[in-house]
Amino acid sequence: MKVGTRHYRTIWLNEDGWSVDLIDQRWLPHEFRIENVRTVEGIATAIRDMWVRGAPLIGVTAAYGVAIRMREDPSDAALDDVWERLHATRPTAINLRWALDEMRNRLRPLPEKERAAAAYRLAAEIADEDVELNRAIGRHGLEIIRQIAARKKPGEPVNILTHCNAGWLATVDYGTATAPIYLAMEENIPVHVYVDETRPRNQGAHLTSWEMAGHGVPHTLIVDNAGGHLMQHGMVDMVIVGTDRTTATGDVCNKIGTYLKALAARDNGVPFYVALPSPTIDWTVRDGVKEIPIEERSADEVSYVWGRTADGKVTQVRILPDATPAANPAFDVTPARLVTGLITERGIAEASEDGLLKLFPERAKAA
Numbered sequence: 001m002k003v004g005t006r007h008y009r010t011i012w013l014n015e016d017g018w019s020v021d022l023i024d025q026r027w028l029p030h031e032f033r034i035e036n037v038r039t040v041e042g043i044a045t046a047i048r049d050m051w052v053r054g055a056p057l058i059g060v061t062a063a064y065g066v067a068i069r070m071r072e073d074p075s076d077a078a079l080d081d082v083w084e085r086l087h088a089t090r091p092t093a094i095n096l097r098w099a100l101d102e103m104r105n106r107l108r109p110l111p112e113k114e115r116a117a118a119a120y121r122l123a124a125e126i127a128d129e130d131v132e133l134n135r136a137i138g139r140h141g142l143e144i145i146r147q148i149a150a151r152k153k154p155g156e157p158v159n160i161l162t163h164c165n166a167g168w169l170a171t172v173d174y175g176t177a178t179a180p181i182y183l184a185m186e187e188n189i190p191v192h193v194y195v196d197e198t199r200p201r202n203q204g205a206h207l208t209s210w211e212m213a214g215h216g217v218p219h220t221l222i223v224d225n226a227g228g229h230l231m232q233h234g235m236v237d238m239v240i241v242g243t244d245r246t247t248a249t250g251d252v253c254n255k256i257g258t259y260l261k262a263l264a265a266r267d268n269g270v271p272f273y274v275a276l277p278s279p280t281i282d283w284t285v286r287d288g289v290k291e292i293p294i295e296e297r298s299a300d301e302v303s304y305v306w307g308r309t310a311d312g313k314v315t316q317v318r319i320l321p322d323a324t325p326a327a328n329p330a331f332d333v334t335p336a337r338l339v340t341g342l343i344t345e346r347g348i349a350e351a352s353e354d355g356l357l358k359l360f361p362e363r364a365k366a367a
């Protein structure tokens with residue numbers, strides 16, 4: 001997406017043809033920093049410490065990590081080792097395993113001397129495919145916004161609430177939950193976005209707000225606990241979020257707090273949509289609450305907040321008593337029964353096994 005006068009993706013191949021440049025999102029919205037990553041350990045750090053984050057982007061970053069490793073050592077042992085090292089970085093987003101499997105399965109049959117070049121080609125393919133999947137999600141999601149807009153008074157905006165960041169910063173470009181919003185803006189459909197700040201990492205306050213402001217999307221930052229109140233007062237027309245892993249039955253794992261938004265939406269008759277590219281569907285899992293591993297991140301992410309001081313320094317300050325421990329589950333699971341629809345690149349599916357198989361019949365298990 002455009003940042004100032006330049007078009008950026010979140011990650012791209014450096015001009016040296018082998019290392020990777022990426023936006024280090026930890027410093028947004030206060031500083032726009034680009035880092036050059038040259039090693040597998042550097043890729044692992046970027047994922048684990050959330051320089052890059054968001055399920056699709058995590059997958060693409062790992063794919064480039066495999067390419068960097070193949071350039072160093074194209075052996076089977078190195079291919080297995082890099083799969084293990086990068087898979088261990090974060091447990092919840094299925095796109096990480098999906099991308100690593102794609103890379104290993106496509107590289108394994110090749111002669112070692114062909115693997116490095118093939119790995120870079122495949123990583124670029126996965127990155128480009130992510131952009132196209134997100135554009136398709138945008139087109140399908142736009143239809144929902146159009147239908148709501150048709151019921152509003154002329155000029156009255158469609159009020160959309162989103163949680164965390166499932167924007168272009170969570171993908172290679174366009175985003176998933178934000179793709180329909182960007183397309184609505186291009187079509188001059190009046191929209192307004194309530195952005196959940198999304199404690200503790202504040203992806204909404206730091207990242208989604210930055211995206212919305214950067215693209216002139218009318219938006220209002222709200223604390224995470226305000227969404228239910230706004231829905232009770234008819235101030236939200238729809239909720240749209242991303243996901244890190246959706247099961248074959250339509251259970252949706254996403255940033256912590258999503259489940260509570262879905263409960264409030266159901267209680268107030270507000271449609272609750274999830275935008276996802278198909279690599280985010282884990283077809284091997286059926287019960288999200290029981291089976292999806294929920295990442296437990298450092299308590300420091302709860303105990304400290306990042307911000308910019310009056311003299312422009314970006315730093316963190318502690319907000320808890322020294323003696324107070326903190327828990328930090330990073331995701332939760334919204335049961336399919338609370339999901340109005342799954343917006344995929346192939347259309348909008350009912351949040352159920354049948355609904356997903358109607359769009360992805362090739363996934364039906366052999367009878």
Ligand SMILES: CSC[C@H]1O[C@H](OP(=O)(O)O)[C@H](O)[C@@H]1O
Pocket residue numbers: 053054055056163164165166167170171176177203241242243244254255256330
């Ligand atoms: C389009 S995936 C976005 C998804 O990823 C975020 O998690 P994190 O920032 O910890 O990687 C969040 O769950 C978003 O909905």
